[in-house]
Amino acid sequence: MAAANNTVHDRVEQARVELTPTQLAAGLALVAALGFALLFVQEPTLHDAMHNFRHTAGITCH
Amino acid sequence: MFAAYLKRGVKAGVVAGLVFGLLMALVANPLVAFTDELGHGDAHAAGDEHATEEHHEASSGAAHDSAVSTTVTNGVSIVSGVLWGVLLGGAVFGAAYYFLEPAIPGTGGTKSYLLAVAGFITVSGAPWLVLPPQPPGVEQSLPTETRILLYGGMMVAGALVCSLGGAVYGRLRDTHGRTTATIAAMLPLGLLAIPAVLSPVNAVESSLPSELAVGLTGMIVFGQALLWLLLAGTHARLRRRSVDTGPADIAPSATDGTLTAD
Numbered sequence: 001m002a003a004a005n006n007t008v009h010d011r012v013e014q015a016r017v018e019l020t021p022t023q024l025a026a027g028l029a030l031v032a033a034l035g036f037a038l039l040f041v042q043e044p045t046l047h048d049a050m051h052n053f054r055h056t057a058g059i060t061c062h
Numbered sequence: 063m064f065a066a067y068l069k070r071g072v073k074a075g076v077v078a079g080l081v082f083g084l085l086m087a088l089v090a091n092p093l094v095a096f097t098d099e100l101g102h103g104d105a106h107a108a109g110d111e112h113a114t115e116e117h118h119e120a121s122s123g124a125a126h127d128s129a130v131s132t133t134v135t136n137g138v139s140i141v142s143g144v145l146w147g148v149l150l151g152g153a154v155f156g157a158a159y160y161f162l163e164p165a166i167p168g169t170g171g172t173k174s175y176l177l178a179v180a181g182f183i184t185v186s187g188a189p190w191l192v193l194p195p196q197p198p199g200v201e202q203s204l205p206t207e208t209r210i211l212l213y214g215g216m217m218v219a220g221a222l223v224c225s226l227g228g229a230v231y232g233r234l235r236d237t238h239g240r241t242t243a244t245i246a247a248m249l250p251l252g253l254l255a256i257p258a259v260l261s262p263v264n265a266v267e268s269s270l271p272s273e274l275a276v277g278l279t280g281m282i283v284f285g286q287a288l289l290w291l292l293l294a295g296t297h298a299r300l301r302r303r304s305v306d307t308g309p310a311d312i313a314p315s316a317t318d319g320t321l322t323a324d
Binding site: 006007008010011012014015018019027031034035038039040042044045047048049050051052053055056057058059060 | 063064065085086090091094095129130134135136138139140142143145146149152153157160161162163164165186189190193195196197198206209210212213214278281282283285286
């Protein structure tokens with residue numbers, strides 16, 4: 001098992017075995033949603049509520 | 063094995079996120095609010111301000127152009143800060159570290175710190191070359207849409223450049239030795255200068271005193287650097303602990319191998 005973990009390719013293979021497509025999709029969706037909400041959403045209420053955070057994180061906004 | 067890696071990444075993210083949330087609450091929130099106040103006071107006539115104070119929305123103490131109250135802004139900003147740490151921890155130190163671990167140069171904790179440097183360059187450093195962090199109340203010439211695209215584009219560029227550096231190091235280490243490989247791995251970072259020069263210029267106009275603007279920029283850079291440092295430090299520590307509890311003394315994968323076998 002340890003020998004099978006030595007390259008990036010092996011890791012991808014192993015992840016394919018360990019994770020179901022549903023888990024993978026759910027994980028990606030979660031990261032994408034959270035990342036998009038924190039970084040880029042411009043909806044006024046949300047944007048203004050995160051105003052201080054976005055400035056502090058140096059993220060471009062309004 | 064993936065679950066163990068992800069858990070470690072998220073744990074590191076929670077630790078770093080909580081500290082970043084504390085920085086938000088204690089330093090950033092009051093500072094940004096003060097700067098907003100100052101910028102607004104300069105932009106509008108004083109009489110204007112008194113007139114709007116009659117209206118509840120405008121005088122609720124919020125940043126003056128804000129759609130929500132100060133309390134909400136402060137609260138959501140703190141929570142966002144914590145989530146920011148958790149997101150970076152989970153995505154970078156959980157998932158990305160799992161896949162990239164064999165390719166990241168160095169051993170043990172060094173990998174965590176190198177990944178943190180790459181993460182900082184990707185998420186903040188590269189975009190900041192085009193769009194430096196701005197204090198609130200600054201007028202920027204580029205429209206928001208363009209800036210979001212530029213920011214996202216530079217994140218992609220940062221990730222590519224860091225991967226390229228890692229790949230160069232891996233390719234050259236065995237044939238040319240560590241020093242040469244390290245120097246060569248630094249070179250791709252210079253590629254970031256190309257999009258930085260080619261991108262449209264974002265002229266800014268600010269009425270803030272320059273000392274305050276410089277101080278705010280310093281706090282922003284410091285905050286992100288601190289976040290990544292904490293992520294890497296916590297991650298390296300957790301990783302070492304998990305290696306110590308297992309039989310393996312060289313490769314962490316051996317420990318994780320037994321975990322998977324369970």
